[in-house]
Amino acid sequence: MTEQTQKKYELLKDDTVNYRGRTLYRIKALITFGAVVAGELGGYIETEKNLDHSGNAWVGDDAQVYGSARVYGSAEVCGNAEVYGNAWVGDDAQVYGNARVYGSAQVYGNAQVYGSAEVYGNARVKSFAVISERKMIFWATNVGSENGTLTVFNGKDGLIVTRGCFTGTVDEFLSKSKEVHDDKTHHEYKLLIEVAQSRILN
Known part of the structure; x- marks a missing residue:
């Protein structure tokens, strides 16, 4: 937080929960921002590093953010x-219900993760993802020429693939892969996409 950034919330030292050996503090809005009104109570965080003071990001209801996790931009974590862990939720993403995001996972863009969904490991969920249960996402790590992470998830209009800086449909990804990768790498991606489709769509 820079010196110019006004604090938008405070930690309530008298409203805490002990969870997994950590003390989490309920937050209270100090100013009105986004859809949050000054004085409104939020969810629980461990430190101010968990929720940026800039932007409209908020942790509401009884949601919990802790460890080295970070919520920023206009993202909302509630329910x-x-x-x-080291997870990030940013941009206009929403995580709610009983969903969990952990590990080094990143949820951003306009993604919605809710229900009983779990996003973890090195998964990258963005764009218009709509994930309400575990089976709606698949990822594989240590793939491709850069040993990165391939993530396939349910979107508003079908499956979305992310890999490095690429985000697009399955067909767009396979077309791009054929264009830029050798036959072996492209074949491996095709197999991984088949597994992802089998798990998500069946």
Whole structure:
């Protein structure tokens, strides 16, 4: 937080929960921003590093954000959702219900993760993702020429693939892969996409 950034919330030292050996503090809005009104109570965070003071990001209801996790931009974590580990939730993403985001996962763009969904590991969920249960996402790590992470998830208009800086449909990804990768790498991506489709769509 820079010196110019006004604090938008405070930690309530008298409203805490002890969870997994950590003390989490309920937050209270100090100013009105986004859809949050000054004085409104939010969810629980461990430190101010978990929720940026800039932007309209908010942790509401009984949601919990802790560890080195970070919520920023205009993202919202609410309901009984949990974000922890080194996970990031940003931009206009929403995580709610009983969803969990953890590990080094990143949820951003206009993604919605809710229900009983879990996003973890090195998964990258963005764009218009709509994930309400575990089976709606698949990822594989240590793939491609850069040993990165391929993530396939349910979107508003079908499956979305992310890999490095690429985001697009399955057909767009396979077309781009054929264009830029050798036959072996492209074949491996095709197999991984088949597994992802089998798990998500069946």
